[in-house]
Amino acid sequence: MNNLKVRKIFVPIALSGTLVVTGLTGCGKKMDCDIEDEHMHKYVSEEGFETYKEGEYEVNSDMTWTKEVTTPNKQLETMSDFDLIRIDENIEALENATKNDLPYVEYEYKYTYYVPMRVGKITVSSPRTGRRFTTDLNHERLTGYIRDVDYKYQGYKIGENKRGKAVIIESDLVDDLTDIMDEYPYFKLSDYKQKIYSKKREMGKELIK
Numbered sequence: 095m096n097n098l099k100v101r102k103i104f105v106p107i108a109l110s111g112t113l114v115v116t117g118l119t120g121c122g123k124k125m126d127c128d129i130e131d132e133h134m135h136k137y138v139s140e141e142g143f144e145t146y147k148e149g150e151y152e153v154n155s156d157m158t159w160t161k162e163v164t165t166p167n168k169q170l171e172t173m174s175d176f177d178l179i180r181i182d183e184n185i186e187a188l189e190n191a192t193k194n195d196l197p198y199v200e201y202e203y204k205y206t207y208y209v210p211m212r213v214g215k216i217t218v219s220s221p222r223t224g225r226r227f228t229t230d231l232n233h234e235r236l237t238g239y240i241r242d243v244d245y246k247y248q249g250y251k252i253g254e255n256k257r258g259k260a261v262i263i264e265s266d267l268v269d270d271l272t273d274i275m276d277e278y279p280y281f282k283l284s285d286y287k288q289k290i291y292s293k294k295r296e297m298g299k300e301l302i303k
Contacts, residue, residue: 124152133163133164133166134163134164134174135159136160137154137155137160139158140156142186142187143187143191143283144183145180146166146173155177156283156284157283169252172252175260176282180279181275182275188271191287192287198229200229200242201227201239201240202225202237202241203228203234204235205225205235206222206224207221207222207224208221241294241295243290246288247267247281247287248267249264249265249279250262250281250282252280
């Protein structure tokens with residue numbers, strides 16, 4: 095699909111190639127855990143993604159604490175710091191979470207909104223015309239323009255900056271995370287799935303590939 099514009103459906107921290115570790119923490123209540131040795135708990139998302147995280151919070155980055163534990167190592171600690179999840183350990187969950195991510199079309203329509211304006215000593219509402227997109231082909235006030243929507247996916251790898259601190263490096267957007275997991279073995283729950291929008295065009299006119 096040519097002339098595509100990237101728009102993320104999630105709103106993560108703005109990424110510019112690399113991120114320095116920030117020590118993200120969980121939230122909510124703390125769970126009871128009587129294990130004295132150093133350990134990390136497995137966390138599971140609603141989609142079935144699994145990873146290990148530091149801390150005892152019930153919820154951490156939209157993932158839920160479990161009693162299952164493992165012994166920490168440098169890689170797991172860095173993954174926890176950056177909220178990373180291994181691709182190769184979550185292939186089945188990724189397949190289930192992306193199996194319905196099929197391309198589709200959105201239709202542009204006009205809508206009216208009102209802007210308050212001061213006229214003398216009174217305030218009046220002045221109508222304006224805006225434009226939005228819908229998947230409803232029978233929506234009122236269609237403009238005759240459409241755009242294509244597709245899904246792409248983003249991975250990460252761990253590196254170091256010039257000061258020797260851990261950073262993560264994002265991949266280009268791809269069709270399948272398993273295609274890049276040898277070089278970019280991780281993903282983030284917050285932004286691994288992203289919608290891609292084509293430029294709008296008149297209905298009935300095909301994209302030039």
